Amino acid sequence: MSEHPAFELVREQQIGEISSLARFYRHKKTGAEVLSLINEDENKVFGVTLKTPPEDSTGVAHILEHSVLCGSRKYPVKKPFVELLKGSLHTFLNAMTFSDKTAYPVASQNLKDFYNLVDVYLDAVYFPLITEDTFRQEGWHYELDNTQGPMVFKGVVFNEMKGAYSSPAALLGKVSQLSLYPDTTYGVNSGGDPKAIPDLTYEYFKDFHSRFYHPSNSRVVFYGDDDPAKRLDILEAYFSQFERIDPKADVPLQKRWNAPRQVHETYAASPDEVGGKKTAMVTVNWMLDEITDPEAMLALNILESVLVGTPAAPLRKALIDSGLGEGLTGSGFADGIRQPYFTFGLKGIADDAGSKVQDLIIATLDYLSREGIDPKTIEAAVNTAEFALRENNTGSFPRGIALMFRSMGSWLYGHDPLAPLSFEAPLKAIKDKLAAGERVFETLIRTHILNNPHRTTVLLTADPNKAAEESAEERARLDEAQQALDAAGIAAVAEQTARLKALQEAGDPPEALARIPTLTLADLPRANKAIPIAREELEGVSLYTHDLPTSGVVYLDFGFNLDRLPGRLMPYLPLFIRALTQTGTSREDFVSLTQRIGRTTGGVGANRWLSTRRDGAGTAAWLFVRGKATTDHVGDLLSIFHDVITDARLDNRERIKQMVLESKAGFESSLAGMGNGIVSMRVRAGFSEADWLNEKLGGVSHYFFLKDLIAQIEGNWPAVQAALEEIRSLLIGRSGMIANVTADNFAIAALRPELARFITGLPVGAGPSLEGWGFEPSPQSEGLTFPGQVNYVAKGANLKELGFAPTGGTAVAIKHLNTTYMWDKVRVQGGAYGGSSGLDPFAGTFAFTSYRDPNLLGTIDVYDKASAFLKAGVGEQDLVRSVIGVIGTVDTYRLPDAKGFTSLIWELSGDTDEARQQRREEILSASNRDFKALAEALDQVARTGQVVVLGSETAIKAANDERGGFLKVTKVL
The missing domain is CATH 3.30.830.10 (Metalloenzyme, LuxS/M16 peptidase-like)
Structure with a gap:
């Protein structure tokens, strides 16, 4: 049944390339657009994508992406996203911020679980709580533990982006894009620049949501074997609560230049990285016009493969053979925006070699366009593209989400949402032109690159003073803000800090947590999924x-x-x-x-x-x-x-x-x-x-x-x-x-x-080596230094050597630990982008880790108190949810090639069907005994575990000064 009173069926089309019936709808009341892909794939997908073009680099779209998943009207708990991570069979659960859009996709093989995920996400997107405290926690805030201490910046996104700006490669990629589009949304950093994030106000943040998080600005995708009619009923229950608006979310086109431009930026490096060493990197970038023709878009993607897609590709080989640098930067065709661009470059070059690399790129492209590309290279690239399209192997990433993003490349900008999903006609057109002797890719090089003056050359060089200067700038900004406050203002910041921490530490009311939809143990299959294997x-x-x-x-x-x-x-x-x-x-x-x-x-x-x-x-x-x-x-x-x-x-x-x-x-x-x-x-x-x-x-x-x-x-x-x-x-x-x-x-x-x-036809080969590999246990605590703005902190031990015997129930305890204590203490309260723990049940090795962490010793203290958290026990609701979450990882969705290789890995590691079934039964019967057993082991990790930190020299020295030099310092960069 394709009709629904609230939706207009705009188009229906069978798409053989993806084995799907596509129905494209428009919601009559709000104008929301829906692509319903009906097929036999059990890995069901839902996603809502919104145009969210930022006007500045305060990271508002990114912070909002985090914040809407921190409680909503129907599910008023602090972290419904984490409750789903804990207690769902999802095969995908996340949200992503792009340069001009924000996407909220989910996937599950279990129908009941799928509908639960869809409802939580719809309520989060359209009716989030987004309180000022959530804004401070996920975005940024001043933190002041007492009225005498210095203020600091805290916030999950703030520290995430500090980490991103600590990566020279990521910085180069971002600057390369921004350089081409100074007059549009692509000329600002949607993720947020740490220097600009503290300029974002709560009022602007709230207004951004009201403008863009609306059905009138929504493009929704359903995919899989669920009921097509129910999809529309689910959406109507939400969309009917809104009136149509004009979100004014279109991204304008960047006006073209008539001459290339040069950009020079620096990145933070250690003193050892400069002084005659090849530490610079460069990209040459060309902005293209908007591409609406599927054949042209496919041809440009194949051109990327032709030029740099393999180590033998002619442009990549020319760059590497030149000896000017040590490796390619993120080179290729960037097509996820309205006006795509080509970027090519080298890293590990001399500071003065940028122009040489630029000239080499242009000369090589000119030669290829004039003299022609080796037909075998073209044949290989076309065959590789065709194989990938026909195989449609997205690995562990759900196919439906991959198709959603492929469709958005056209749909988001007002063009046909189905055109990118059909590849037979454009592929045949390209192959026919090649067979007729047309210089398809040579012409593309000449037209879109060589004859295109809208070009930038971006040079990124190492600066040994940058990290210290940026740290000093941040400290000066904070001191200025603190000095501008009177005693009452300082007291208010300290009070706000204490209140936020108290909110973060407070638990959700049981009745609110009970609203989060979940499966029950009865919904879970008792037996593992078998993978066929024959041995001979x-x-x-x-x-x-x-x-x-x-x-x-x-x-x-x-x-x-x-x-x-x-x-x-x-x-x-x-x-x-x-x-x-x-x-x-x-x-x-x-x-x-x-x-x-x-x-x-x-x-x-x-x-x-x-x-x-x-x-x-x-x-x-x-x-x-x-x-x-x-x-x-x-x-x-x-x-x-x-x-x-x-x-x-x-x-x-x-x-x-x-x-x-x-x-x-x-x-x-x-x-x-x-x-x-x-x-x-x-x-x-x-x-x-x-x-x-x-x-x-x-x-x-x-x-x-x-x-x-x-x-x-x-x-x-x-x-x-x-x-x-x-x-x-x-x-x-x-x-x-x-x-x-x-x-x-x-x-x-x-x-x-x-x-x-x-x-x-193969030689017999040798027998096992008698020399061995030379391993001797040698745990030690270590500080690895690099010129970054954040830390990565690990602490671990071998639990088996401490007398602990892991079971399936241990995995449930770790799931609970990660989605409650670690999330709350390391991410929410600590401001790191992530924190988790993990156990290899075969080796017994266990480690806590943090990601993009502003703290060091404080995070180690969090790790050391994890055992006390587990000893307090777990409620029945949390226990069941954690069991479900672990079963979800056991029953993960695999495509056929992954099934075959996974079965082989089980064989080689001695992981039998019987052992895996026993582990499953241990997971399903997990209890507080498993939590307390792990807690006892973590007591020993707290006392005897080893610490490894990757961080700045300053941060590691400060930790050593405070803790008596407990870290052996090793310089990495």
Whole structure:
């Protein structure tokens, strides 16, 4: 039934590319627009997107996004969002602020749960409480603990954006966008500039909501197998309470320039990063006109792949081969705004090399547009795009949300919401033009880039004084504000601080919490979802197969046991993994190999996987080479596999040096964005072999190794090459190898003979190494310094070594701890962007972590008091919600390829069906006993646990001064 009295059916269309019937409605009373996508996907999706163009960089849209999820008319509790995180089976639950829009999407496989999520989100968006206290908590406020102390700024978004501005890569990306659009909303920072956030008033904040959070400014998407008629009933219950308005939310077009512009900004760096070192980065950026044609938009996205999409892409290769820098910046096509833009650049350049990089980019593009792009590169890029569109593999991200955002690229700006969802016609048009000999991509380069004067070149250079200067500016601003207050004003700030803290610490009334819709234990399935697996031997190799519907795609994984490698070779492993697919072979250079992969497969890659075994008997450690192809190209896929694992050019010194420089630069530029992972990895490394190896291969230790490796390549290349060759000789072979296939049974049967021939064509290989990896437990507390404005604080221990035996009930206790105590103390009261704890049940390693945290010692104190919180016990309502939340993570939605690989991981780690079912039953029967058992263990963590902090030198020195030098200081950047 497509008719509804409150909605006008504007259009109905079957969209074969996404296997959906699309119905596009307009709400008669308010003008709200609704896209209802009806299909058989059990992972149901709802999302409301609002145009929210900010006028300044105070972060009003971002702060509002946080704040509306802090209580609403129907659900008047402090954190309904967290209650849903705790007690829902959601497969997605979040909200996002973009440059010109704010989106509130949810997803769940459970119908009752889905409707619960939809109702809480609709009430939050249209009827939030957004009190002044919420504004202060999520946005910013003056904090003054007593009338004598200095005021400080606090606020979740304030500190989140301080963290974002601590990342040079993020700063460069933001400045690059802002530079192109000085006269529109894209010329301000919708996330908020920490220097501007304290200019935001509560009155403006409230007005922003009333202007833009309205059905008349809403674009709503439903997707999945739920009842299409009920979707409209749900919306009408909310929309009917509003009258139509004109939100005046359109984003104006930026007027074009007739000449390029130059921008120079600086980022905070340590003194060691300057003085002749290559620490600058640059982008060259072009603003395009608004694109409304689906064919043109698809072609421009493919052009990104052609130019920089792979290490062998011509513009990317030219930049890396130039030696001007160490790696690409976030280069590509940015199409999430009304006027998209291209951006290309390099990081790790000399301060005076910006113009050289600019000239190289323009010269390379000019050459490609005149002389032509290699047809094989174009064929590979088109095939890769087509494969991705047809496979529609969004990983753990729900397909419905991906389609929602794809539609918004047109719909938000008044164009056809369905056009971006259909790709057959635009793809065919592009392929037909190429077949007819048209210079499709050369013309795009000339038209949209080279002949486009609306260009900026943004240079970002390191400034060793910037952090101190910004800190001094903030302190001066606070002191000025405090000095402007009389005694009564200061007392009022102190009183306001105390009142906000009291509100944050106060619990919600039970009757209000009871309003949050939730499932019951009876709604939860008692048994785990099974993944089919068959085990056999094929030519002496263990073969695992998974009969699953994969729409004609074969997913193939080969694993090589890392127990073949001695510890002295392990640090080279990440480089070896990259070298397999990025150095070429003896018969083709890496450009030709990359083209071949793109032309005939859906992709080939390699990665490592490490885990403590479930029984605690050592570490499961594997290198995986993974790929996918349609059934008619499986032979091509196997041929590529053979070439990359047996014949990669490990003697390609120049290419390998480039990869090491890229990895080093990548770690440096992303450090501020992954600081919580870095400190968690570092603290756990002292307690278990698997964690120690992970840190050696991806943490601070590996970063230090990369810096040394650059000198090795320069001064003793034969030793580096010998190490890589030795890894191949020890690792690649039938001995210790496994194969994993995910496809339907017909494809598996057809593949088996080819797979047997592939296996027999490999060398036998070596046995396990007798040298071992050299792990010895060595916990220590450490302060890692970098020039950031916020901290990342971890504290951890091995609970098994402390005598604690984790169960499924432990996961429930940790869920409750994270969504109550940690959320309240670290985020809400502490002002950090995030705080959590996590336990590896196999290894026993446990760690608290915080993210973008203004505190250090205060956060450690919060961790140390967690046991007291758990000892107080948990009410039945919170217990049930936490059980539901943990079951939601156990029953997470997986696409077929992820199911097949997950099943393999279970096998290799010794995690049996019986063990997982026992864990599920322990989760479902969790009680206060589990909470108190964990509390006893956390008492010991408080007394004996180790601390690792990533923060500024000033913050770590202050902590050491106060706590007697308890942190060993290690300089990272």
